Amino acid sequence: MEISKYETNSLKGVAIFLVVAAHIMGNYLGDYFGNYEYFLNVLGTGGVCVFFVLSGYGVYMSFYEKGITNTYWNNKFKKIFIPYWGVTIIYFIITRKVSFTILLKNLLFVDYERNIDGTMWYMSFLILWYLIFYLLYKFEIPDLFRICFLFIISGAIYENSYFFRGCGWQFQQNIISFPLGVLAASCICRLKRKIEIKKIVLYLMTLLIGILYVYGIIRNTVFQKLGIILVMFLILLIKTIIKSDLKCKAFYIVGTYSYFVYLIEGKILEILPRLQNAILNSVIYVLILVLITYAYASISNSNTKLRERIGISTK
Known part of the structure; x- marks a missing residue:
C-alpha cells in the first residue's frame, strides 16, 4: 500500500495544520482549554510525527529507485538547506536577537x-x-542490518538525549518516527507488488484506527504512541477519501508549501505584538501566515514558469 505523491502532500497539509493549531493553542488560546498542555502536545507531536515518517519513507523510496548518488545531498541543499538558511538569515537581520556565533550554530x-x-x-x-x-545506505550492508541499526541508534539517542540539551525531550518524543518510515518503505518495496485494499476494508480500518486514536487521547496515552497511531489513521483517511472519488485539494495545496509554512510560522509568533484579545491575536496571526505563504507561492510559481521557459530544469 504505497503512499502516492498526492497523498504525501495531502498528509503534509494535515500535519502542518496540526502543528500550527498546536502553536496557536499554546501561544494564544491556552486559557480556553482546561488541559491545554496535553492537547498541545497531542496536536504538535502528531503533526511532527507525520513529517518524520514521511521523510523516512521518502528518503528510502528515493534510495530504492536510484541508490545513494551525488544528488542525495544536492537535492537537500536546494529544497531544504537553502530555504532554511534564507529564512533564518532574514529573521536574524530583522530581530538581531542573538549573536553571530549562535546564528552560525543555527545555520x-x-x-x-x-x-x-x-x-x-x-x-x-x-x-x-x-x-x-546516508552513512548506513552509502555502503553495501544487508537492508535488515541497516534498519536494525536505525532503531539501535534511536535507542542510543533516547538514552543520551541530554547531549542535545534543550532539544533532547523533543527528540525523545519523536525518536522512532523516521526509522518507522524507512521500515514501512522497505517492506513495501520488498513486496514488489501493489496491494489493493477493498473499499469496505479500508473504511473499517480507518474507523477502527480512528476509534483507537480517540481512546488513546481519552486515556492520556503517551505522545509517541499517539503520534504513530495518528500517522496510520491519516494515511488510511486520505486513502479512503481518494478511493471514494473525493478530493483533498485544500490539504494538497497547503502540503505543497508546508515546509515554507513550518520555517516561518514560529518566527511570526515571536515577531507579532500581542493584543489583549486572544481570538483577535489568533486571527491576525493566521492572516499574516496565509498572506506571506501566498506571496511566496506566487513568486515560486512565477520563478518555476520562467525557468521552464528558458529551459532550466526545476527538478
Whole structure:
C-alpha cells in the first residue's frame, strides 16, 4: 500500500495544520482549554510525527529507485538547506536577537538550545537522520542490518538525549518516527507488488484506527504512541477519501508549501505584538501566515514558469 505523491502532500497539509493549531493553542488560546498542555502536545507531536515518517519513507523510496548518488545531498541543499538558511538569515537581520556565533550554530543545525526559533529543533533532528541514513545506505550492508541499526541508534539517542540539551525531550518524543518510515518503505518495496485494499476494508480500518486514536487521547496515552497511531489513521483517511472519488485539494495545496509554512510560522509568533484579545491575536496571526505563504507561492510559481521557459530544469 504505497503512499502516492498526492497523498504525501495531502498528509503534509494535515500535519502542518496540526502543528500550527498546536502553536496557536499554546501561544494564544491556552486559557480556553482546561488541559491545554496535553492537547498541545497531542496536536504538535502528531503533526511532527507525520513529517518524520514521511521523510523516512521518502528518503528510502528515493534510495530504492536510484541508490545513494551525488544528488542525495544536492537535492537537500536546494529544497531544504537553502530555504532554511534564507529564512533564518532574514529573521536574524530583522530581530538581531542573538549573536553571530549562535546564528552560525543555527545555520549548521547544532543550536540545541533553540535560541533563534524554538520550533527549529525539528531541523536539527531531521538533518541528523539524513546524515545517519546516508552513512548506513552509502555502503553495501544487508537492508535488515541497516534498519536494525536505525532503531539501535534511536535507542542510543533516547538514552543520551541530554547531549542535545534543550532539544533532547523533543527528540525523545519523536525518536522512532523516521526509522518507522524507512521500515514501512522497505517492506513495501520488498513486496514488489501493489496491494489493493477493498473499499469496505479500508473504511473499517480507518474507523477502527480512528476509534483507537480517540481512546488513546481519552486515556492520556503517551505522545509517541499517539503520534504513530495518528500517522496510520491519516494515511488510511486520505486513502479512503481518494478511493471514494473525493478530493483533498485544500490539504494538497497547503502540503505543497508546508515546509515554507513550518520555517516561518514560529518566527511570526515571536515577531507579532500581542493584543489583549486572544481570538483577535489568533486571527491576525493566521492572516499574516496565509498572506506571506501566498506571496511566496506566487513568486515560486512565477520563478518555476520562467525557468521552464528558458529551459532550466526545476527538478
